Amino acid sequence: MELTPSRRTLLTAGLVGTAAAATPLIAPTAALASPVPQTDPFTLGVASGDPWPESVILWTRLATDPLAADGRGGMSQASHELRWEVASDRRFTKVVARGRATARPQHGHAVHVEARGLRPGRQYWYRFRLGRHVSPTGRTRTAPARNDMPSSLTMAFASCAHWEQGYFSAYRRLADERPDLVVHLGDYQYEYAGAASGTVRTHEGPETTTLAGYRQRHAQYKTDPDLQAAHAAAPWLVTWDDHELDNNWADSIPENEAERPGFLARREAAFRAYYENMPLRRSSAPKGYDMQLYRRLQWGKLATFHMMDTRQYRSNQACGDGWDTDCTEAGSARRTITGTAQEAWLLDGFSRSRARWDLLGQQVFFAERDREQGPSKTVSMDGWDGYTASRQRITDGWIEAGVRNPVVLTGDVHTHWANELKADYDDPTGRSVGTELVTSSITSGGDGSDSAIGSYPWQAWNPHIKFQNALRGYVSTVITPDAMDVSFRCLPQVRERGAQAFTRARFVVEDRDPTLHLVEDNPIDVVRQSPARQVAETMALEDEL
Incomplete structure (x- = not known):
């Protein structure tokens, strides 16, 4: 299993509790x-998270009062020694690995256990214990x-899961669906202060700018039973x-220029809280306001x-950070969305890859998307x-x-899209050279709206775009050596908890054929909005991004 080594040293030697040995990296005297x-x-x-053939990261974070404003989750300044175990059966009659990890206050009482010595391609169950308390059981692979x-x-x-705009159904x-792997592409939480009205539920606390605030916000999201x-x-x-x-931050530049002084301190706090709350390996541990998230998993x-x-190393957005027509600066060869080191790493990965499918997990729209018909873009x-x-x-x-x-x-x-990628978007008849699959949001934008396949007006002058839909949901895939089966899963609404999902559209991408083949079309049984209204709603959503 390949995971690119960090280009930076760790913040501290004990930032991650590890299962390489039964003892934690820092003596557990206080914990005991x-x-x-x-x-x-x-x-x-x-x-x-981050599964390798013989190991996987196990995570939990202690919190008796998750919404505590100080970000400590109701925990004292004491450390606690947890026991963890991994079993090959749900009832834990066949435990295959166990150990201890210390949850320390300086790390938000979070632990990251590297459970080693596992067998490749196997399903496992895991849990944690603290005294008489036993965690929920997790399934991993x-x-x-x-x-x-x-075979598959x-x-x-x-x-894009905005707490205030819907339930996480x-x-x-x-x-x-019990997938083998879940890929999350960002906007796991939102930084905004709680809205006064018009929301399904409300953020706790002000806009997140401090470590305490980010810890509190992550904890609030983690209390959701569906998440x-x-x-x-x-x-x-x-x-x-x-x-x-x-x-819309870019490298060291915040959305609002007036907030640039102190932004790197805010960035450091956000990165630290993100690491504390995600099942990530040591190579992703932050050092100050830097944190390497690009990595490779086979x-x-x-x-x-x-x-x-595509955030930490990018050049600042050209011509503002909204929509612009014929922005010359956007085409400058000096501009980068990845940074030079990450770009070199990615290109090297392409040259070394022998995989049947190479998947780029990234944040923002890749294909050209021109919203105005005519010679200008x-x-x-x-x-x-x-x-x-x-x-x-x-490309x-x-x-x-x-x-x-x-x-x-x-x-x-915040909308589903399916695109064929081109070497030259000025030649729409040229061959496709790749595929882009875009997931809608979990809740961001509220309920959204449905539309018939092929009705989205932009498709007329963006013929490489094959599908668009503004309902909430996610994308489910089955990847085999011969094909990638893609289901765009949608929910009719998110303002009430418990909505069921359905497959709005299903496409197949065949081996060595980077084109999209529609095999299933299931419109929702609701009154459809006009294409013009749907475009207006989509534009309003993207103005909020």
């Missing part, structure tokens, strides 16, 4: 003497052996977008996931359209490397 909380400390659930070709991989991906439906179910259902592979820190010979970060400066030289170098890189099946996985825009 600390009284066990009287109330349940496992209110935030459990999670696993190791990746196949490096040279194995598994079920993978779901999601993004889509996470529950995703969990019900907890999704984490407990499968290992996650995560990356962030903008709202984990600040809307699923046998079937698939390679190139997880990317009006595109979003926040997506790859604002960094066209970067996009061309990445040329997978073409030159002979990547067999490149697929870009995208979030951010």
Whole structure:
């Protein structure tokens, strides 16, 4: 299993509790003497992530009062020693690994256990204990052996879960599918202060700018039972977008220029809280205001996931960060959305890949998306359209490397899209060279709206766009050596908890054929909005991004 080593050293030697040995990295004297909380400390659930053939990361964070304003989750300044165990059966009659990990206050009482010595391509269950308290049970899976070709991989991906704009029923439906792997593409939480009215439920506290605030916000999201179910259902592979820190941030530049003084301190706080609350390996541990999230995960010979970060290293958005017409600056070869080091890493990964499918897990719209008909182009400066030289170098890189099946996985825009990628978007008749699958949001934007396939007006002058839908949901895939089966899963509403999911559209991408084949079309049984109204709603959503 390949995971790119961090380009930075760790913040401290004891930042992550590890299962390499039964003893924690820092002596547990205080932990052994600390009284066990009287109330349940496992209110935030459990999670696993970054699966390798023989190990996986197990996560939990102790909190008896998750919404405490100081970000401590109701915990004291004492450390606590947890016991963990992994079993090959749900009832834990066959425990295959166990150990101890210390939850320390300086790390938000979070633990990241590297459970080693597991068998490749196997399903496992795990849990934690603290005194008489037992955590919920999580289900996880190791990746196949490096040279194995598994018959299939079920993978779901999601993004954009705004607490205030709906219930996380889509996470529950995703969990019900019991995928092998969940990929989360960012906007896991939103930084905004609680709205005064007009929301389904309300953020606790002001806009997040401090470590205490980010810890509190992550904890609030983690209290949601549907999100907890999704984490407990499968290992996650995560990356962030903008709202984990600040809307539309770019490198050291905040959304509002007046907030630039002190922004790096805010960035450091957000990164630290993100790491504390995600099932990530040591290589992703932050050092100050830097944190390397781009990394590579191999699923046998079937698939390679190139997880990317298009926020931390990007040039500032050109011509503002909204939509602009014929922005010359956007095409500058000096501009980058990945940074030079990450771009080199990605191109090297293409040249080395022998996988049947190469999947780029990243944040923002990759294909060209022109919202105005005519010779001029009006595109979003926040997506790859604002960094066209970067996009061309990445696209040329997978073409030159002979990547067999490149697929870009995208979030951010709160709507489902399916696109064929071109080497030259000015030549719409040219061959397609890859595929982009874009997931809608879990809740961001509220209930959304349905539309008939092919009715979205922009498709007339963006013929590489094959599908668009503004209902909430996620994308579920089944990847085999011969094809990638893609289901765009949608919910009719998110303002009330418990909505059921249905497949709005299903496409197949065949091996060595980077085109989208529609095999299923299931319109929702509601009154449809006019295309003009749907476009207006989509534009309003994207103005909020």
